[in-house]
Amino acid sequence: MARKDRYRAAVVGLRGIGAGAVKETLSGNRRAAPHTHASAHSAHERIDLVAACDLDGSLLDKFRDTWGEGPALYDDLDAMLATEDIDILSIATSDHTHANLGIKAIVAGVPMIFCEKPMTTSLADADALVKAVEDAGTAFSVDHTRRWDPFFRQAYDFIQSGRIGPVVRVVGTWGGTRALEYRNGSHAVDAVNMYAGGSPQWVVGVHEPPGEWAEPAPSALVQYDNGVLAFINQTKAMPKFTEWQVFCxxxxxxxxxxxxxxxYAATTPSGQEDWLERQLPTQKVYRSAMLSSIDDLIRRHEGGPETFANVRTGLMAVEVIEAMRRSHDAGQAKVEFPLARGV
Structure with missing residues (x-):
């Protein structure tokens, strides 16, 4: 693809993560700013935010108040795609609409797509989006931000170095009211998939009742083809808490x-085997996960390697979530991969 000094970006879906203005350097929950799509495009050194779209006129007004007169505003995605020369489209609409809007953008010739998580909420939609992306050669990334979060990525790189041996177990915990099947469950599942490093072979899942929330909190055992066994542990019955443990x-x-x-296991000066603990060194300057993911998209578009949160990793997260549901519905039966389609 032709390299440009600057790329033109647009956002569809202007609530929260789509269009919020984020000014702090590091927020209380550890995320380096900017961590919304509009703020990341506005802050990126090689991007101009040129357009935004939402069906809700009040959100368009709010966007104008926040981001000024520069970006053109639309209440129809087809009109925006037909009018604007868009290089990168961020999709931050309702979860179930991502595939349809992504395919529209691909057909319209948008070369880079940054899709909010979850990639889709059904296996059929995920398969359709994978086909469209791969047939067109579109650079595509899912906003599974832990793949670029400095602490998660630092741990990933350390594990990949092999200094404490190969991975044997992964435990990912997400507690609190937002432990939801797709909404934040996709983050929990994708991070476990990332650290496990293989492809799922089978899943045994159970759903905690959703209560006042529309989505349940699913947990599961997942066996990967490289021998890694993982436990995805999600519950609303505890305060907000997230932690991942990778056992090597x-x-x-x-x-x-x-x-x-x-x-890590080590031999002390006295010759005894013992466990030593140390904190991986923290960075003094953080590049936000959103900016890093946009960097990754641009590298891919310009002929570089596949994005780290590509359409296939997005599909894998959807498949594991779907397998957890099928297992729960079948009384915690083992669900084998590859998953049957059309079920």
Whole structure:
């Protein structure tokens, strides 16, 4: 693809993560700003935010108040795609609409798509989006931000170095009221998939009742083809809490809070086998996960490697979530991969 010095970006879906203005350097929950689509495009060194779209006129007015007169505003995606020369489209609409809007953009010739998580909420939609992306050669990334979060990525790189041996177990915990099947469950599942490093072979899942929320909190055992066994542990019956633990043959890495910690087996000066613990060094300057994911998209568009949160990793997250549901509905039966379609 032709390289440009600057790329033209647009956002469809202007609530919260789509269009919020974020000015703080590091927010209380550890995310480096900017961490919304509009703010990331506005802050990126090689991007101009040129357009935005939403069906809700009040959100268009709010967007204008926040971002000024520069970006053109639309209440119809087809009109925006037909009028604007868009290089990158951020899709931050309701979860179930992502595939349809993504395919529209691909057909219209948009070369880069940054899709909010979850990629889709059905396997059929995920399959359709994968086909469209791969047939067109579109650069595509899902906003599974833990793949670029500095603490998660630091832990990932350390594990990949092999210094504490290969991965054998992964435990991912998401607690609190937002432990939801797709809404935040896609983050929990994708991070486990990332650290496990293989393809799922089978899933045994159970759903915690949704209560006042529309989505249940699913948990599951997942066996991967590289021998890694993972436990995805989600519950609303505890305060807000997230942590991932990756167990390797010679140690453990724990990711949570504002740092990553490694515990590893070592021989002390006295000759005794013991466990030592140290915190992985933290960075003084953070590049936000959103900016890093846009960097990744541009590299792919310009002929670089596949994005780290590509359409296939998005599909894998949807498949595991779907397998958890099928297992729960069948009385915690083992669900084998590849998943049957059309069920």
């Amino acid at each position: 043959e010679q140690g453990r890495v724990r990711i949570g809070g504002v740092h990553s910690t490694v515990e």
